Amino acid sequence: MGKTISATEAARHFSDLLNRVGFRGERYTIARGGKAIAHLTPVTSPVTRRLGELPDLLKKLPSLGKDAVPFAREVFRGIRKAPGLPKKAPWA
Incomplete structure (x- = not known):
């Protein structure tokens, strides 16, 4: 044990x-x-997955359908507009 x-x-x-x-x-x-x-001991066993299971898990996710392309554009636009990290960490 x-x-x-x-x-x-x-x-x-x-x-x-x-x-x-x-x-x-x-x-x-x-x-x-x-x-x-x-x-x-744990009450339940932790859920573990293998990398090889990822494609099947992704297939089970709901599809965005016609909204997929606009959603992706919005995500990438947000990433480009997001502020960068500071050159020096303020807590250092």
Whole structure:
């Protein structure tokens, strides 16, 4: 069952552990005094896809029909008009 961590380590990093379990599907055994006392596991398995599945997924998307070309033009126009990134990050 995944990685074993101490109860102290689990308490110190609980938020990170929840993210790892919830988003990555990782599993942990929590131990106290070297003895397993609990398991931390995702409620459901994370959904994973393979790159080879992308064409079929795209085919299942709804078609824009006659609106496809005007929509694409509008998207590209917005991209061209969007401001660029600052040369120096303001937070640096």
